[in-house]
Amino acid sequence: MFSIMCLKKDQRGITLIETMMAIAMLAILLPVMAFAFTRLARESSFFNVRQRLDSGLALTYSELSSELASAQSFNVSGSTWGVNPSSFSFVDDDGETITIDCIDDTITLPGGDQTVKRLRWTRGVETQFLTDSDINVTTWIAQVARDGSSRLSGINITVTFSVLNKEDAPYKDAESSLIMTIAIPSSVSEL
């Protein structure tokens, strides 16, 4: 006990002023840094959502372009044009009828069931969705495009995707739109 007390007499530790200055600097810097990082993380998250929507649009565009380029015939009179949601059907290169429409699908989220509009691809009895269950297709308006001689030459599709989150609200209003034009080869007949 005696010897320890002697040692303490020679020891110079952190002064109160130094401690307070360090704490003050950290108190100034840490909130700034925390705010900056939080903002970055939020932007990154939002950006990822936007990127996913745009990638989904690009993928849908690519798939439809590919399908229509090899179609045999297009059922114009049997399709629904100019309304939201539209639907259209065509006969593919195997002679099978394919229908693209936008239907309500119920998905279960932690906040409860939600109805989401999804793009559906139907070929005979085979059905699959073109969009993920958390992407809401809020706009799907297809219109016929014709050339100067009134030949069916393409379709225009105005499409908007938005993302749902668990709290039943559009994820930070993230949505993405595109006007897709798909040229239809002259070999495709019109039904």
Next chain:
Amino acid sequence: MINFSKNHGFVMLEALLATGLVIIFLGGLGTLFTLNINGSARVHQFEQAQAVAESGLQALRTLAFDDLTVKDPAHLVFSSPNWTIVDGSETIGDFTRTVSISEVQRDGDCNVVASGGTVDPDSKMVSSEVTWSDLAGREHTTTLSGLMTRWNDPQGDCFMPAAANNLIFHIETTLWYGGKQLRELYLENGGSDPFTISHMTFTWDNSANIQQIFMDSNKLWSSSGPGTPSGLQPSGTRLDITDATINPGEIFDMNKTQFDSAMSATTLTLTIEFTDGSIFVSDPFIPSYSGSGTGTLTCFTSSDLNFYIPFKTSTSGDYPTMGTTPDSVTVRTSSPTSSGYLNIGASFSGISSDILDPIIYLTFSDLDLHTITFTSGTRKATGAEAFILKDGAGLTLASLGTSHPDTGSFTWSQALSTDLFSSSPVSFTLRFSTLIQLIKGTYYTLSNSAEAVTGIQICGTVP
């Protein structure tokens, strides 16, 4: 023992250094994070720009070649159902899109050259250019270009006239022979070179199937070969036929092109694909109808029928011994299903054995082909009815069940074979059946109501 005598703790400088290091580390981390986001954003913007540019190029491709006039810069305006090209550029979100149409020059070997060639009247270069600014304000541009040609109707020397343009399609005297066989549809080669047909696609507006295609005496496709696919094929099926070559000036009759049921008043189209890749699509046409050359459309009518379809085997049988009074059944858990049937004979006399394209028409009243669910409290049962048409020998000609699109009161028709009319009278059996099932509860009692078949007719062309 530890000696603390030289220990002076942290001084102000050390505290500042440590804080500075923390700032540098966190700042670096933040910069990396930001750079990553900005890099991804640039890639993302480029992908978006590509989609906008691609959409512009596709819109240009919807225009007819004759509508492509040289223009630069220009943008596209859609006024349903046509795209038009107007001067100037357009803004789409964060992007500016400009399209252009320019002449194409080719050298003496018809190769595309940038300059020094002659303008090809059958080609136009179309481009879709998209510009945008990134987060740092730097300008970016992506351009998609393509060549559009009038290959199928060339005016210049670099494209051969397409076979489809040399086809002369004669439908002036086209007719249905015997109601099912297409005759006097002529294909003529009006060009100076032979052409070869590789595929044909017929469309028609009824449920018939195509059986065979002939060109003069050559069978090009049939359900049992040659050609693919095999089997009877519905409207719109692309048929890979035996290649058929037509020399300049030759005319072939597509006689004996046959379908499996009556085709009178049917609207047809024919798409013909040639080995040079060109395609001819006919306008819709309606061949004239001629049975065996002469004849009148006549209908033979039978009496209307009113009956009850039995629910139980014990009450089932032939009409009018059975089926003239209401029936009821109780299904229980020990016997959860019950079925019954009623056979009704119908005969027609006076129909010529030469009748062509005979069709039977029946109008059903309250025929519940689609399953109906009955509930009473928590108890539940289902019931469904079915119909079978049999000939006099008991062979099934057609049947209607739950998959039939109509239910309740509706009119149904069925093409009949002329073989049925070899002797008179012509007899049929209309067989109705029911199936009752207990779904929930210990029992369920059901009673039937009257059914009816009215307007029973056989119509056909009688020479």
